[in-house]
Amino acid sequence: MARIRYHGPLAQVLIISFVCFLCPGMFNALNAMGGAGQVDRTVSNNTNTGLYCTFIVFGVLGGSIVNLLGIRLTVSLSCLTYALNTSSYIYYNHTKRGAFTMATGPILGIGAGILWSAQGMAMMSYPEEHKKGRYISLFWVIFNLGGVIGGIVPFVINYKIGKGSDAEPLPDASYVAFVALQVLGALCALTLSPASRVIRSDGSHVLPTRTPHNVRHEALETLRQLANPWMLLLLPLSLASNFFYSYQYGPYNGALFTLRTRGLNSMLYWAAQMAAASLVSLLHDYAGMSRRMRGLLSLATLCLLTNAMWACTLAVQLRYTRGPDPAAGLSQSDYPGGLIDFAEPRRAAGPMLLFCFMGAADAHLQAFAYWLIGTMTNDAQMLARYAGFYKGMQSLGAAVAWQLDAHSVALVAQLAVNWALFNVAIPFTAFVAWRIKSHADQSTHDDDEATDDWLIDPRDTKQYERM
Template sequence: MGKFVDTVPQFRYRSPFWQNFISGLTTAFTAGIYVALNLLGAGGGQPNSAQVSTRLNACLNSIWVLSSALGSVVLHTIGPGITACLGVGGYIIYVGGLWYLSETGKAAFPYFSAVCIGISAGLVFVTNGYIMLSYPEEKEKGLYVTTGFGLLAGGEMIGGIIPLLISRNNDSSGGVPNAVYIAFIVIMGLTAIAALFILPPNKIKRDDGSGVAAVKYRGLLVELKSNLMDLCDKRLLIMIPCFLPAEAYLVYLGSVNAFHNNLRTRCLLSFMSVVLQIPFSIILQKIFDHNGYKRRTRAKLGLAYVSIPLTAAWIWEMVRVRNYDRHSPPTPMDWTDDGFAAIFVLFMINWIASTLWQYVVMYFLGTLTNDPIKSSHYTGGFRACLAAGESVLFGLDSLKIPYIKEAGIIFAFYLAGICIYMYMAFFVVEETKYFQEENVVVPIHILGETGNVDAVDGIEIKESTTPEKMDVGVDTKTV
């Protein structure tokens, strides 16, 4: 049996793992807090708050589609550190907009803040995604994805524990306290500073001395053309149904949570869901990085681990909400009420499985390429489709369609995604992408003393004078 990749690399600021860690912090304390705010119903407190807040989310996600699709162009033009820092700034403005909406009910500044975060979200996630996919070795893809999303969950935990502590004795259904907004803005300000420490791939070195990639700035027009070409990759296009529901669950669970539960119960559910998400994500990482299995086997096992509870949870969810009337809200449920245990279990399963779906998406994307430029383009395409799906769901939710229809739409896309990934796991995933692409630096230990790759059948290295980036070719045999 093979061994799991379960060791955290020794701290080195310029190592790919710790650069991925810093990048993960930028999503943790931006998107993580954004998730917490949505689950809590932030921006509430005024008669029109719920409707305006939903429209704000639809607006920001519409802009997020474009910023994600083109974010890699910005990334390769001004560098990952500045790109991520600018991205964090938009989140700060958005939190301020929700706070302003909560206090005044006026929507002009909140709509402006929605535009800002729509642009910023693409910048933050494209930066994070390209590091997550292209910096690790192939045997570490699961580790980097789990670390990135684990930090995001940590941000969600902090975003959940702060209002939980503040509101623990508040059984009302009111809005989010001002202290929560202040704490979040301070945290995001510190995160913007941390983002400046993210380095470009040319300055990153692995523990064996090899680099990560040889990426050179090619000009804005070339970057734009390259981005558009990669977005038309057939392998990426068939994954669009997998991308669309990837964050739709946030819209749905946030809406149902606010509809059905009081404030402190919403706080508890949002906090516990991300706490429990972390150990389950570690198990998924063990599956994805188990070097005793072939890559296709790992892909199949990881997909099964997520898709089985995901399917069960959404079927249960449709059964639960079949009689909910959105125009006649119930008395808000408290965590001391009868029936809360079942609500708690379902929310946990639904949240964990739906969140892990994004881990699956990123892992399958990581099997397509090791090239940082392509990785950033693929990540941008994924985030653009994710944002489009989330935007549509926010729009539908603002129309107050029955919850069973909303859940049914999300479930249908998940089913389509499961089928697509089954096909990819059987027929598309390759054992390795080394030696098949430009800009990719091969780790020295992979090359071996003889110049042949022992761990990957069917690959033969040609003569070269540079151990870090060999002039390589791929044998005609399938790898």
């Protein structure tokens, strides 16, 4: 068995995966329950809107911040913003004053934008080209394991309460457990190696020795990125890639199920993501097919699965309009038979399996998007900016989506917007996938050159050779 080197790509991706497992993984598990564990989703929706508004800005700027300050300190400090946000719900449980919780949203948006830029850089630039699919899968499996474990916590705590927990918020003990894990994530981030010291198994350095970039240079590169035609073609996909979370977590999981079942659903949702990401990586790294064909086939499969998922969701959505009334409890739920509990298998099986299907479709989309961006270049600093742009635009869509639910937009209308936005993105993404060449160029540290070289020259048939 090959030895895992501390300064090697595998060890570093494992560390950043474990950090994300503890921080955004726990955040996702909490939000997947609907309302971050609260019965009334208003405070959570407004908090997440503030989060994604600052995430837009610091996602775009995050790559440059990581390039300037390094991955270790930026990721560690970013993790603490997750702990701050989660701890604010303990205060809200006791006071029902949402101002503090909502104030932590924009702070978390700053940390999340920086953390995900660093994560994208490590995941896409550290491995060799033929291993990018499996490294993306490795990250997604470990990261979503956080969601699985995070779903177990509220499920176990609320299991004995039974269906009587319908209109009760998540207890303090659950939030304390989440906070402790997120602080541990901040400590783990301090063990990350600087990107300049990471060496691939073939002996190549992730960041060749050169003059460090300064603030002026990074500012210019950020502005140039905003005009990059190929990242702009991926803008519709970026907007759609997190838009559905507010609907799936709130109007679906939060509105249809009892509290303990929401915790179980959260666990199964992220477990489905782990399985799907592992399967998708087999296609993305398959050497018996050109990289362009792998990209097109992956996109076609994603299109079919996601449209099937939304069609099934519409069939469920047409059975109710709002779910439970937080002020009135279970008796005012307009879903036939009231809230669904896993102890009622005949009622629960279909909606719960559909929620797992949602998780699998999400994992496929995220793995494909990162893999596609990773085909553009092997330059770590450029990929940090690309990852930040993707997450920033992703957050723009999410900010809009959380406000749709916060303003009580009809649930079927929220579903329709999600479905339409995904399909609008398909032709633009297909065009980008069609232009993939067999190999990304090694670090050029010039965005225009690297991006142009990434495009296929139709006259060059050698670019279609199999890897």
